Amino acid sequence: MKVPILLPNIFNYPFTYQSDINLKVGEYVIVPFGKTKMVGVVWNHFEKKNEKNFHLKKIIKRLKINPLNEKTIKFLNWFSQYNLIPKGMSLKLHLLSNEAIEEIPDKEFESYRLVKNKYDFTLSKEQEQSLDELKIKNKEFRVHVLQGTTGSGKTIVYFNSIKDKIDKGYQGLILLPEIGLTSEFEKKFIDFFGFIPAIWHSGITKKKKKIIWNGLTNGKIKVVIGARSALFLPFNKLGIIIVDEEHDQSYKQDEGVIYNARDMAISRASFENIPIDLVSAVPSIETYENIKKRKYSYSRIFNRYKNAQLPKHQIIDLNKYKLNNQSWISSKTIEKAKNHLESGDQVLFFINRRGFSPYVFCQNCLKVYSCPHCSINLVYHKNKKKLLCHYCGFTTTLKRTCDRNISGSCKFILSGPGVEKIFEEVKNFFPNYQTLIFSSDTMNKKKSSKDLQKIINNEVKILIGTQLISKGYHFPNLNCIVVLDIDLSSPGHDLRGAEKNLQLYHQLSGRAGRTGKPAIVYFQTYNLKSDTISKLTNSDPFVFLENELQLRKKNNLPPFERFIALILASKDEKKLENESHRLKQHLVKNLNSKILGPINAPIYKIRKNFRNRILIRSKKSDIIQESLSFVLKKFKFSPGMKLTVDVDPISFN
Ligand SMILES: [Zn+2]
Numbered sequence: 001m002k003v004p005i006l007l008p009n010i011f012n013y014p015f016t017y018q019s020d021i022n023l024k025v026g027e028y029v030i031v032p033f034g035k036t037k038m039v040g041v042v043w044n045h046f047e048k049k050n051e052k053n054f055h056l057k058k059i060i061k062r063l064k065i066n067p068l069n070e071k072t073i074k075f076l077n078w079f080s081q082y083n084l085i086p087k088g089m090s091l092k093l094h095l096l097s098n099e100a101i102e103e104i105p106d107k108e109f110e111s112y113r114l115v116k117n118k119y120d121f122t123l124s125k126e127q128e129q130s131l132d133e134l135k136i137k138n139k140e141f142r143v144h145v146l147q148g149t150t151g152s153g154k155t156i157v158y159f160n161s162i163k164d165k166i167d168k169g170y171q172g173l174i175l176l177p178e179i180g181l182t183s184e185f186e187k188k189f190i191d192f193f194g195f196i197p198a199i200w201h202s203g204i205t206k207k208k209k210k211i212i213w214n215g216l217t218n219g220k221i222k223v224v225i226g227a228r229s230a231l232f233l234p235f236n237k238l239g240i241i242i243v244d245e246e247h248d249q250s251y252k253q254d255e256g257v258i259y260n261a262r263d264m265a266i267s268r269a270s271f272e273n274i275p276i277d278l279v280s281a282v283p284s285i286e287t288y289e290n291i292k293k294r295k296y297s298y299s300r301i302f303n304r305y306k307n308a309q310l311p312k313h314q315i316i317d318l319n320k321y322k323l324n325n326q327s328w329i330s331s332k333t334i335e336k337a338k339n340h341l342e343s344g345d346q347v348l349f350f351i352n353r354r355g356f357s358p359y360v361f362c363q364n365c366l367k368v369y370s371c372p373h374c375s376i377n378l379v380y381h382k383n384k385k386k387l388l389c390h391y392c393g394f395t396t397t398l399k400r401t402c403d404r405n406i407s408g409s410c411k412f413i414l415s416g417p418g419v420e421k422i423f424e425e426v427k428n429f430f431p432n433y434q435t436l437i438f439s440s441d442t443m444n445k446k447k448s449s450k451d452l453q454k455i456i457n458n459e460v461k462i463l464i465g466t467q468l469i470s471k472g473y474h475f476p477n478l479n480c481i482v483v484l485d486i487d488l489s490s491p492g493h494d495l496r497g498a499e500k501n502l503q504l505y506h507q508l509s510g511r512a513g514r515t516g517k518p519a520i521v522y523f524q525t526y527n528l529k530s531d532t533i534s535k536l537t538n539s540d541p542f543v544f545l546e547n548e549l550q551l552r553k554k555n556n557l558p559p560f561e562r563f564i565a566l567i568l569a570s571k572d573e574k575k576l577e578n579e580s581h582r583l584k585q586h587l588v589k590n591l592n593s594k595i596l597g598p599i600n601a602p603i604y605k606i607r608k609n610f611r612n613r614i615l616i617r618s619k620k621s622d623i624i625q626e627s628l629s630f631v632l633k634k635f636k637f638s639p640g641m642k643l644t645v646d647v648d649p650i651s652f653n
């Protein structure tokens with residue numbers, strides 16, 4: 001028989017093979033491809049225009065794995081079409097580095113079955129009610145939003161709804177932003193379920209990946225907690241998907257294969273015909289709109305766990321309490337922090353900038369230190385004694401021959417604050433308190449779990465943190481947060497700048513006052529008149545979301561219009577310019593929608609590549625991906641040009 005086999009490569013269609021044995025859709029096979037062998041899957045359709053009767057190669061063997069179910073195949077087909085990604089590349093996301101895993105010894109799954117002591121989690125009335133609402137119509141596809149203030153115990157509510165499904169023999173998937181996959185979360189899971197969840201993210205070992213992959217095909221693993229890529233795992237009988245922190249923009253994968261994992265999770269649930277729950281303290285704009293349109297059902301928990309109060313907000317007026325030269329913390333702020341420290345509270349100074357100084361220039365030649373490969377400034381990291389590009393990872397030392405200084409070297413001025421600088425300043429004021437920097441530079445190593453424990457135990461008294469700290473941590477003694485950079489956090493090249501800030505400060509506030517003691521968030525600012533802070537700190541985020549939504553509507557921005565960004569990149573600046581205009585003309589002629597650009601990308605150069613952007617805007621109801629894919633196929637790019645398609649872009653860098 002002839003069979004269509006999809007292979008994990010850049011082709012958008014299955015290849016036709018000959019088979020002596022009867023094969024069913026979804027079965028995993030090994031086939032010859034060119035001079036190598038590859039793992040492929042029997043697909044549900046043949047390539048359309050494969051009419052030629054050339055010699056067909058034979059399938060080598062069938063693998064002993066439960067076949068991929070047809071719902072997942074349909075999902076992968078749709079995923080390709082929506083995101084303009086070759087079908088083969090979608091399959092690659094599903095397979096493990098081009099591998100399908102046969103038979104794993106049963107003992108490897110033991111730890112996922114081991115029953116430990118379970119704790120009793122009694123639900124509050126509100127939680128109980130939310131759980132009831134989650135269970136309505138949860139036998140088929142529907143999207144439900146579970147909203148609740150930070151610290152209100154949403155996790156326990158959805159754990160209960162997963163347990164319900166597992167008891168009925170289904171598997172469950174919990175998606176978390178990569179950064180939220182903490183050992184704390186895992187512990188809570190084990191306390192509740194009494195067994196170890198399969199944790200899935202880019203950092204786990206290859207061996208673990210194989211066990212989990214296989215354990216899902218044979219149903220020996222029940223629950224996966226994973227980052228984006230867990231969405232493509234071969235669940236044998238998926239019964240529920242949870243997207244926790246659904247608003248988190250890190251669900252958008254924006255390099256390589258570009259897709260939004262939250263949105264794709266919703267479509268996977270729809271193909272599987274199973275319920276999906278979106279969980280958040282402040283839903284994203286899109287989700288908020290869908291709640292309003294009643295496309296999604298919705299429940300809300302108002303009170304925090306054990307009735308802990310949300311923190312109060314106080315403004316520190318920098319016009320009145322002036323900052324000293326080279327200082328970023330006002331005397332008033334120090335006084336407040338001191339009071340908190342003396343009463344045993346932990347204090348967090350928040351500044352969303354890694355390193356010591358984001359801006360380094362020479363006082364003689366005035367030249368700024370920027371990355372030779374990207375159009376971006378280098379950040380000085382004092383701890384590493386290095387200047388670092390946060391885009392491409394380029395590093396260099398603080399040494400440069402000066403154009404203007406006769407004596408030879410540049411005389412550097414380190415301008416603007418980063419966490420390391422704030423650390424020094426705080427250390428000056430409070431030399432006797434244990435102080436710790438909480439950023440991706442300091443908290444990604446093995447010793448960070450020890451540091452975390454020290455924070456939880458209130459041994460570390462002062463934290464200097466970037467946005468990393470806003471994600472899901474539970475620090476019982478944190479009752480004072482000082483936001484240093486509210487004036488510095490400009491929306492940038494980002495349609496969602498305001499929304500992003502709202503999410504950030506809301507999450508951040510949620511870290512404080514979790515055990516009932518009154519907590520305060522202080523904002524240092526010069527802009528007393530701007531309503532930014534009051535908007536950001538309003539306890540009802542729907543006020544802000546409603547405003548933002550109206551603004552989007554007025555300007556025909558997403559979610560009211562569909563955006564697709566095309567990013568062209570090349571090392572040759574001139575070629576890029578010509579090619580971008582040629583592509584634009586081609587699109588205008590062949591595609592029935594608004595085409596904007598080309599413009600130079602705000603970060604014009606990244607990793608030595610110059611970049612131009614074209615934006616396609618169409619009605620929300622039109623799925624223009626199919627025609628766009630057709631039109632792009634007819635365009636011949638000259639060598640050295642790279643095209644990236646970003647459907648529903650979030651970042652416009
Ligand atoms: Zn760079």
Ligand SMILES: [Zn+2]
Nearest residue numbers: 362365402410
């Ligand atoms: Zn100089």
